[in-house]
Amino acid sequence: MNRRPIAWAWYALDDLSARQLYRIISLRERVFVVEQECIYLDADGLDIDSCHLCGWDGETVVAYLRLMPPGVKYPEAAIGRVVIAPERRGEGLAKALMREAIRESERRFPGVDLKLSGQCYLEGFYSDLGFQSRGEPYLEDGIPHITMTRSAGVAQSPE
Secondary structure, three states, X not given: OOOOOOEEEXXXXXXXXXXXXXXXXXXXXXXHHHHOOOOOOOOOOOOOOOEEEEEEEOOEEEEEEEEEOOXXXXXXXXXXXXXXXXHHOOOOHHHHHHHHHHHHHHHHOOOOOEEEEEXXXXXXXXHHOOOXXXXXXXXXXXXXXXXXXXXXXXXXXXX
16 A cells, blocks of 8 residues: 655644644544553643654644653653554654654754653664663553663664
8 A cells, every 4th residue: 555655743732733732632542541551641741841743644643752851851851652553553653753753852952862761562662773771661551661761972773
């Protein structure tokens, strides 16, 4: 099946239309709440100061994450709510999404490390992008996670 190219776009929360925000929240809830069966407060206050990266296929958001400036969640810049629409997994969107986030983090926050709380089964995926595990695995919303950081200035792997 031929799919059109994904349109990547960054937004501040205030720049998202109500429809765009609805589509983002719908994707996050569909994956994190329904598919992963996690009961948690999605509106955690961190979206307000975050930059939001969306991968659009027309009017449909198929990839999303938020990039938080240093000091919002951690002393480092942080990535969170990384999500790919279930019907679009296996197309390389997650790697493209993360590479775009790393580039933007380096542009916005030069010299600042990048941190995330990743699901343990994705540790190898994040390691391939230059992240290193820190500490021991822990449960977050009933799912094993690991803290990972990427030092500022680490070269990205070729596409």
